[in-house]
Amino acid sequence: MSRAAPCVATTLDSIKRSLVGLRMPRALEVLDATVRRIEQGEIDGLAALDVILTEELTLRENRRVKIRSWRQPCSTDSSTMPW
Numbered sequence: 001m002s003r004a005a006p007c008v009a010t011t012l013d014s015i016k017r018s019l020v021g022l023r024m025p026r027a028l029e030v031l032d033a034t035v036r037r038i039e040q041g042e043i044d045g046l047a048a049l050d051v052i053l054t055e056e057l058t059l060r061e062n063r064r065v066k067i068r069s070w071r072q073p074c075s076t077d078s079s080t081m082p083w
Contacts, residue, residue, distance in 0.1 A: 012031070012035065015031065016028060016031065019031065024056045025056075025059070026055045026056045026058070026059040027052045027053065027055060027056040029055075030051065030052055030055045031052060034048045034051050034052055035048070037051075
């Protein structure tokens with residue numbers, strides 16, 4: 001085993017702790033698969049960061065849309081709308 005393996009594991013653990021602290025659950029979910037893609041040469045570090053952040057942003061936007069639609073009044077009568 002090379003010396004790089006323990007360093008990578010320590011770095012990944014640190015990243016996971018940071019994602020938990022930042023409350024980024026989707027990023028945490030896709031981290032391992034994204035690291036595998038880097039190791040296989042499919043993507044580079046910047047592309048991996050983009051994948052992880054895009055996944056988290058998509059989750060948050062979908063949640064925001066769902067909450068907004070849940071809060072919308074059921075009436076379709078436009079006279080009751082605030083605009």
